[in-house]
Amino acid sequence: MAILECKALSKSYGLTKAVDSADIKIEAGRVVGLLGPNGSGKTTLIKLAAGLLSPTSGEVLIEGMAPGPETKAIVSYLSDRDYLPDWMNLNQLLDYFGDFYSDFNREKAIELSKRIGVVDNKPLKTLSKGTREKLQLVLVMSRDAKLFLLDEPIGGVDPATRDTIIDTIIKNYNPDAAVIISTHIITDIEKILDDVIFINEGKISLVESVDDIRAKHQKSVDAYFREVYKC
Amino acid sequence: MEWQFDNERPIYSQLVDILKLKIVSGEYKPGERLPSVRDISSEAGVNPNTMQRAMQELENQNLVLTQRTAGRFVTEDKERVEMTREELAEGHIQSFVKLMEQLGYSKSRLIALLAAKIGEVKE
Known part of the structure; x- marks a missing residue:
């Protein structure tokens, strides 16, 4: 059974269709990039899957x-x-997350926190913006979940932090779980993706594997994306 | 050999090439146990499924072999490694010769140039 399946999934805000009859199927063991320009419906789609929004149809x-x-x-x-x-x-x-989620793996969270340099017990307000983003990812990746929905995990962080985030995702790869990463910064992340989903104006325009895109078009997904969405 | 990727070819086939180079250059020695797919993926910064596919391809080409419980090993067959070295060399030479033709070198001029330049390279 697919980990995530969307059938003619739509979400409208008034007359605006944020997600427009999306059909998606994602199997266990896949790392999938949800790629689209700003305002294309990425966050709405992820929130629908997370159960934070309910579908219009x-x-x-x-x-x-x-x-x-x-x-x-x-x-x-x-x-x-x-x-x-x-x-x-x-x-x-860590207590707070442990209370909320029965699949929260505290040992893993401690180990991952150490790797991003969060060890002491100073209040979180003393952490930098980049460290807070890494810590949020650590908490999310420390659950033994079946579906990881990562909304813009690498937006607004420096390249070194981006590498740490990407490495955290690879190190936590689980063949029984699926990972969906929404982003508009593709260069750094395409190496860790199996498949990409292109979304624009709420519509799914392409579902393909990274290496198939590269083989077909002799260019990176990033370059292909720029070509498709050129204004 | 660094894990660097170009923007034209599938990542999987680039991984196959890099892994072959690591074997040919002796970074991974004949009979040596390879790191796990998870570790090697993290080192290369790539998707573990893509790395698994590249390893599978090396296995099909008898460059690495899997021992059910012990993991994955570089072949001990030195002839097979030597063959890979020649294959890689041939590929590089072909693209080099093609490029030199585009630059306008005739075969005899290219050979003369190579002989002269190789003479300048210190052992």
Whole structure:
């Protein structure tokens, strides 16, 4: 059974169709890039899969189930916003995540936090923006989830931080889980993707493997993306 | 040999080439156990499925072999490694000769140039 399946999935805000009859199927073990320009519907699609928005029409299924408490227990979602509580320290934050998610792996979170240089127990407000983004990813990747939804994990961070984030995603690869990464910065991330989904104005325009795109067009996905979305 | 990728070819086939070079150059020695796909993917910064596919291709070409429980090893067959060295060399020479033709070198002029230049290279 597919980890994520969208059937004619649509979400409208008034007259604007943020997601327009999307059909998507993502199997276990795949790392998929959701690529599109700003305002193309990436975040809306991810929020639908995370169960944070309900569809206007169509269906979204996680392991065959409509979003609800059962799917939220197996979906690990990284928001594109910073939601870390300033007043907590690392220990309190790990307790907090442990309380929320039964699949939260505290040992893993401690190990990954160490790798990004968060070890002491100073309040989180003392951390830099880049470190906070890395820490949010660490928390999300420390769950033994089936579906990881990462909304813009590498937006607005420096190249070294980007490398750490990419490495964290590779090191946590699990053949039983699927990872979806939304981004408009493709260069650095295409090496870690199996497949890409192009979305524009809410419509899915392409679903293909990275190496098939490279073989067919003799160019990187990044270059191909620039060509397709050239204004 | 660094894990660097160009923007024209599939990542999988570039991985195959880099891994072959690592074997031919002796960075991975005959009979040596290779790192796990997970570790080697993280070192290369690539998707583990893509790395797995590249390893599978090397296995099909008998350059590496899997021992069920012990992991993946470089072949001990030195002739096979030598053959790969020649294959890689041939590919590089072909594209070099083609480029030199585009630059307007005749075969005899190219050979003369090569002989002169190789003489300048210190051993």
